[in-house]
Amino acid sequence: MIEIHTQNENNYLLISVKGDADASSAIHLDKVIRQAFDGPQKSIFIDCTKLNYISSAGLGVFMSYIEDITQNQINFVIYGLSEKVLNVFSILGLDQLLTIKKTKEEAISTLDGL
Amino acid sequence: MRASLIAAIVVWLIVNLLEILQLIAARSSMDLGVPDYLPVLLMDIFYLLLVIFYRYNITRSESSNFVDLLWRVFATGLIAAIVALGIQLFYNSLDDSILRFNVFVNTFLSNLDKSLISVFLISTFMAWKKLILYQKNKQVVFYWKAFETMVIASIFFDLTGFTLQNDLAFQGLYIVITILAIGLSGNLKWVAYLNFRQKWISILLILLVTIYLFYFFDELYVAPITALSYVSDLDNLFLLTLFTFLLFYSVFSVLVILFNLPTSSVFERKMEEAINFQRLSQSVQTGESEDEIFEILLQSSMNTIYADAGWIELTEGEESKFIRKDISRVQISAIQEKIISSKNRTLFRKPFSTNESDRVLIHLKKSNYKTVLVVPLTVQTSVVGFMYLLNEIKDNHNREMLNIIDTFVNQASISIENFKLLEEAIRNERYKEELNIAKKVQRALIPDTLAHDDSFSIHPFTHAATEVGGDYYDSYQLSENLFSVVIGDVSGKGTSAAFHMSQMKGIYQSLVQMNLAPDEFLLRANISLSQCLEKTSFITLSYFLIDTQLKQLQFARAGHCPSLVYRNAEQKASYLQNKGLGLGILRNESYKDHIDVNQLKYQKDDILLLFTDGISEAQNKTGDEFGFDRLKKLLEENATQSPKEIQKAIINSLYAFCETRHLEDDYTLVVLKFN
Numbered sequence: 048m049i050e051i052h053t054q055n056e057n058n059y060l061l062i063s064v065k066g067d068a069d070a071s072s073a074i075h076l077d078k079v080i081r082q083a084f085d086g087p088q089k090s091i092f093i094d095c096t097k098l099n100y101i102s103s104a105g106l107g108v109f110m111s112y113i114e115d116i117t118q119n120q121i122n123f124v125i126y127g128l129s130e131k132v133l134n135v136f137s138i139l140g141l142d143q144l145l146t147i148k149k150t151k152e153e154a155i156s157t158l159d160g161l
Numbered sequence: 162m163r164a165s166l167i168a169a170i171v172v173w174l175i176v177n178l179l180e181i182l183q184l185i186a187a188r189s190s191m192d193l194g195v196p197d198y199l200p201v202l203l204m205d206i207f208y209l210l211l212v213i214f215y216r217y218n219i220t221r222s223e224s225s226n227f228v229d230l231l232w233r234v235f236a237t238g239l240i241a242a243i244v245a246l247g248i249q250l251f252y253n254s255l256d257d258s259i260l261r262f263n264v265f266v267n268t269f270l271s272n273l274d275k276s277l278i279s280v281f282l283i284s285t286f287m288a289w290k291k292l293i294l295y296q297k298n299k300q301v302v303f304y305w306k307a308f309e310t311m312v313i314a315s316i317f318f319d320l321t322g323f324t325l326q327n328d329l330a331f332q333g334l335y336i337v338i339t340i341l342a343i344g345l346s347g348n349l350k351w352v353a354y355l356n357f358r359q360k361w362i363s364i365l366l367i368l369l370v371t372i373y374l375f376y377f378f379d380e381l382y383v384a385p386i387t388a389l390s391y392v393s394d395l396d397n398l399f400l401l402t403l404f405t406f407l408l409f410y411s412v413f414s415v416l417v418i419l420f421n422l423p424t425s426s427v428f429e430r431k432m433e434e435a436i437n438f439q440r441l442s443q444s445v446q447t448g449e450s451e452d453e454i455f456e457i458l459l460q461s462s463m464n465t466i467y468a469d470a471g472w473i474e475l476t477e478g479e480e481s482k483f484i485r486k487d488i489s490r491v492q493i494s495a496i497q498e499k500i501i502s503s504k505n506r507t508l509f510r511k512p513f514s515t516n517e518s519d520r521v522l523i524h525l526k527k528s529n530y531k532t533v534l535v536v537p538l539t540v541q542t543s544v545v546g547f548m549y550l551l552n553e554i555k556d557n558h559n560r561e562m563l564n565i566i567d568t569f570v571n572q573a574s575i576s577i578e579n580f581k582l583l584e585e586a587i588r589n590e591r592y593k594e595e596l597n598i599a600k601k602v603q604r605a606l607i608p609d610t611l612a613h614d615d616s617f618s619i620h621p622f623t624h625a626a627t628e629v630g631g632d633y634y635d636s637y638q639l640s641e642n643l644f645s646v647v648i649g650d651v652s653g654k655g656t657s658a659a660f661h662m663s664q665m666k667g668i669y670q671s672l673v674q675m676n677l678a679p680d681e682f683l684l685r686a687n688i689s690l691s692q693c694l695e696k697t698s699f700i701t702l703s704y705f706l707i708d709t710q711l712k713q714l715q716f717a718r719a720g721h722c723p724s725l726v727y728r729n730a731e732q733k734a735s736y737l738q739n740k741g742l743g744l745g746i747l748r749n750e751s752y753k754d755h756i757d758v759n760q761l762k763y764q765k766d767d768i769l770l771l772f773t774d775g776i777s778e779a780q781n782k783t784g785d786e787f788g789f790d791r792l793k794k795l796l797e798e799n800a801t802q803s804p805k806e807i808q809k810a811i812i813n814s815l816y817a818f819c820e821t822r823h824l825e826d827d828y829t830l831v832v833l834k835f836n
Contacts, residue, residue, distance in 0.1 A: 070653065077697075103652035107697035110746045131786070139701060139720040140742030143755050 048072065051079045058158060059090035059122070065097035068105030077108045084115055089122060092154050096127030101135055113144050122146075126154040162217045169210035173276055176203045180268050198320055208279060208316045208399060215287040227292065227351050228359050231366040234288045238373040241281040245274050245380050278377045282403040285370065286312070289410045295351040308341045312406075318398040331398060335405075338398075342406035346413040357425045360418050367418075371411045378404055430464065434565060437461035441572040451577055455484045458538075458573040459548060465569070466534065466562045468550040473538070475546035488551070496551070499525045500533060509563055520566075522558060531555045536566060540574045541581070596628040596656075603629045603659055606666050611636035612644055616709040616836050619646070620804035622812060623829040630827035631658025632773050633665050637673045642710040645673050648771040648831055649702040650721060652743075657698070658827075664693055665700055679704045679717035680758045683744065687719070691748035699745040703771060712835070714769070715760045719744045722777055725793060726761070727768035727800050734768075734796045736789060737761075767835050768807070770796055775828030776811070781819050791818070804832035 049072035050065040060083050068076055083091050109125070116123045126148040128136065136142050148154045179200050219230075248270050294305060315338065323331040355363060381400070440457050455473050463471045463486060470488040474481050483493065505524035521535045530551040538546045548570070552558075603625075611619045611634075623632050631651030638644055649665055651658040668689045672682055682704050690700060701721035707714055716724070720743025723736040742755035763769075772792070779787040792811070799810045808830050816822050 073697075103650075103699070104697070107652055107699065110699060110743075111696045113747065138722055138741075139699075140740070140746065140755055143740070143742060144747060 049075055051075055053079060053083070055088070059092050059155075060086065060088040061092050061094060063094040063097070067100040067102075068098060068108070069100065069102040070104040073102075073104040073108050076105065077111070080108065080112060084112065084119070084121065089120070090158060091121060091123050092151075093123075093125045094127050094151065095125055095129075095132065098128070098132055101132050106135065106139055106141065109141060109145060116145075122157060124148055124154040124157055126151055162214060165210045165214040165217075169207050169214060172203055172207045172210060173272075176200055176207065177269055177272055179203070180272070181265055184265065184268065201319055202317075205316045205319065205399075207276065208283070209313070211280060211283045212287075212313060212316075215284045219284065219287040219291055227355060228362050228366075230288050230291060231363055231370075234285050235366045235369055237284050238281050238370055241277040242373055242376060244277050245377070248274050274380060278381060279400065281373065281377065282400065282407065285407050286403055289407060292351050292414075293345055293348040293410070295348075297348075301345070301348055304341065304345055308338070308345055311338050311341070312399065312402055315398040315402055319396060322396075323398075324396045325398075325401065334398060335401065338402045339405050339409075342402070342409055346406075346410045349414060349417045352414065352417050352421055353428060355418070355421075355425070356429050357422070360422055360425055364415055364418050367411050367415050371408065371415070374404060374408050374411065433464065434461065437464075438568065438572060441569065441576055451580055452484065454573050454576050454580075456486075458569055459484055459486055461569050462536070462548060462550055462566045465565045466550055466552065466558055468534075469530065469553045470551040471549055473546060473548045475538075482546075493549075496525065496528065496530065496533065496549070499528055500535070500549075520563065524555070529553060532557070534558060534566075536570060538570060538574065540577050545577075599656070599659065600625075600628040603663070606663055607633070608635060611646065611831070612638040614638075614642075614644075614709055616712075617707070617833055618804050618836070619831065619833045620808050621829070621831045622808045623827070624824075625654075625827045626775075626823075626825055627655050629656055629659035630654060631662050632775065632827040632829040633662045634771070634829060634831050635666065635669050637670075639673070639676050639706075642708055643676075644707040644709070646705045646707060646771070646831070646833065647673075647702060648721065648724075648773065648829065649700055650773040650775075650827075650829075652697075652699050652701075654827055661694060661698060661700060664690070665702075678758060679706060679715055680753060680756050683717050683719045683756055684753045687744045687748070687752045690745045694745040699743040701743045705769070705771075707833075711762075712764070713760060713762050715758060717741065717756055717758045719756065720746070722772065722774045723789075724772070725768075725770040725796055726763075727770070727796050728764075729766035729768075729800070730764060732797065732800070734770075734793045734800075736793070763835050765835060766800075768796065768800060768804075769833040769835075770807075771829075771831040771833070773827065773829045775824060775826035776815060776830060778826065779815055779819055779824050779828065787815060787818050804834045807832045807834075 048066045049068055052063040052065075054061040054063070062079055062083060064076065066072070080091075080093075112123065115121065124146045125136075127150065128147060133142075133147070136145070136147065146157065148157070179195065183195060183200075251270070290305065290309070294301065297305075311334075315334065318331075318334070321330075325331050325335060352360070352363075437457055437460070441454060441461070455475070459471055459473050462468070470492075471486050472488055472493055473484040475484070476482075483490065485493065488496075500523055503523050503525055507522040509520040509522065520537070523533050523535065525531060525533060530553055532552045532555055534550040534552075536548040536550070537544045538548055550566075607623060608621070611621055613619045613636075619636070621634050623630075623634065625632070631654055633649040633651070634647060636644060636646045647669055649662070651661040651665065665686075668686050672685055672689075677685065683702065686702070694700070699720070702719040703716065703721040703724055704719070705714060705716045705724075716737065716739075718724075718737070718739055718741035720741050723738055725734050725736055727734040737759065739759045740755065740757040742752065747755065770792075777787060777789055777792060781787075791814075795811050795814055796807065799807045802810065811830060815824075815828070
């Protein structure tokens with residue numbers, strides 16, 4: 048089960064993910080992120096504080112946006128990953144391609160550089 | 162059964178012989194010493210044998226066709242009547258000749274006549290028995306047994322020499338048996354099962370049988386020459402009761418059949434409905450198609466409301482399919498237009514129905530057909546079509562008819578649902594078969610043994626969560642001392658993963674022969690896979706080159722979970738951490754910036770453990786992962802064992818941790834030990 052909540056902040060779009068991102072829930076995650084990319088907001092934050100588990104299908108969703116991020120110069124930041132989930136990201140090498148921050152504050156600080 | 166018939170004939174011949182002998186003896190004033198009762202007794206035995214014969218002959222015959230039975234009775238009677246007539250004609254033609262007064266001829270012929278009549282009476286008695294006992298109940302069986310016993314017992318009553326005219330005992334018994342006979346004559350259930358034509362034939366046959374009865378009675382008890390006023394003594398209780406019973410039942414039958422004639426069409430229709438209902442419900446077993454089911458449904462429903470024409474329109478996607486009866490396609494279109502324009506509609510609501518399942522009666526103007534009843538056909542809760550039933554006369558529908566049509570529609574729906582379920586089951590079975598083939602094919606892609614030489618031993622193990630999986634390992638001997646070993650995992654699982662896994666196998670087998678450095682290998686594999694993997698799929702891989710001469714490992718990691726190395730010198734295991742990125746994630750040249758190549762020296766009894774995340778991420782019931790630490794510890798504990806034993810120890814420990822052997826993901830293990 049996954050719960051996804053989208054929230055429009057001043058200068059970024061916040062997507063909170065709660066639960067498990069597995070094969071069945073990956074489609075919902077993809078839909079929400081797709082909408083965010085289609086929207087006007089150039090900064091998209093993914094709050095994974097309550098993301099319990101991510102499968103290869105869930106990783107596949109994030110992976111599929113890597114090209115979009117560079118092409119459209121999106122400030123796409125993932126933060127709040129648990130140690131276990133972060134490990135999954137880094138084993139696959141996604142930490143090299145995606146901006147991963149520890150906390151929300153660190154994520155917000157990326158806005159300054161823009 | 163046959164024996165009883167033969168015995169009857171023998172007994173009959175003996176009786177004749179005896180009587181003729183007696184006549185001869187009487188002429189020559191001799192006493193044969195034969196008691197008077199002997200011929201009578203023998204005749205009684207003859208009757209008894211006939212009863213036994215017909216009892217089995219008729220009641221045992223399997224045919225339940227009543228008309229055939231009546232025809233048989235009629236035929237027996239016909240033979241007896243022809244013989245009786247023949248004898249009379251013979252007498253008449255003889256007129257005054259000597260033979261006319263020949264006692265021997267007279268005796269023989271009258272005996273023959275009498276016995277043929279008794280054959281007819283007894284066979285008819287048994288035929289009537291079959292009719293009475295059709296759909297019998299306990300009570301009827303009880304009364305019939307009593308009656309039959311009394312009738313059979315009455316055979317021997319003539320030994321007493323009593324006659325109806327003179328003896329009270331005879332009269333009493335006769336009355337008792339007659340009352341029973343009348344009571345039993347009320348059992349005429351078989352009549353209901355005759356159709357209209359059969360009823361007429363039955364009336365005719367039974368009337369003829371009745372005429373025989375009168376004729377034979379006349380033959381037996383009215384002297385042929387003398388006037389009608391003389392009736393000989395009615396001395397045989399058995400024959401008399403038979404006559405009475407047969408007559409009563411015949412008359413009753415004719416009357417009941419006559420009164421049943423007008424209603425027989427209703428009964429026939431009900432029977433037809435029942436048969437159609439059965440056909441609908443058994444259509445799956447008998448292998449009838451969906452169309453045939455709809456045809457039966459249309460026919461049955463039309464019969465039910467006396468419809469003059471009708472059709473079923475089935476919507477299959479965009480197109481409509483028509484099953485028609487007594488109406489052309491052109492007429493259907495014309496009527497459909499009239500249906501749309503007609504304002505005179507009556508809804509027959511079903512309880513708790515939605516609008517869709519309501520039946521509508523529509524009155525048509527300027528058409529041969531005055532009304533059309535539209536019945537929706539529902540299969541698995543969705544309306545698949547409509548049935549249109551046309552009537553040339555108005556107001557010909559009632560609740561009962563609609564209920565019957567409902568029953569037909571429901572049964573047809575069930576049959577079609579069953580069809581669909583059956584088809585689905587067959588399709589699933591085929592898919593299963595295909596998957597099994599895929600499993601075998603994939604099994605063949607994964608080697609049972611891996612390339613190695615004396616300097617190391619290697620043991621692989623893999624298991625897919627479903628029929629086919631996405632885990633992969635392989636090896637190749639590049640030169641005398643150089644070996645390539647690879648382990649991989651396709652994202653996702655099942656069939657799609659299996660396809661990608663077989664692509665990976667193809668890429669590995671092509672590239673490995675080029676003897677590339679590990680990073681070069683991964684770069685090229687990434688380019689190849691970028692062409693064929695869908696956007697959200699990726700493959701993780703660990704690529705190893707083992708140089709057994711230099712005792713050196715070279716490796717690169719494409720996002721695969723880090724491999725474990727056990728150092729015998731330190732008696733400790735550690736994970737090979739290095740930079741890496743899964744194949745298919747970054748689909749351009751920049752991929753090579755994200756991978757490292759590392760190398761390390763190995764020594765005797767060092768162990769390399771390759772595995773997929775199906776092992777490290779396996780969860781138990783409480784959601785805990787098997788994890789890297791547990792795996793590391795297990796390897797350290799079992800380091801002295803052979804690769805196969807290490808593999809077994811780890812897998813057993815994994816099963817014990819998960820408390821099941823059925824894990825959710827594919828899992829693979831390759832254990833390599835250096836000598």
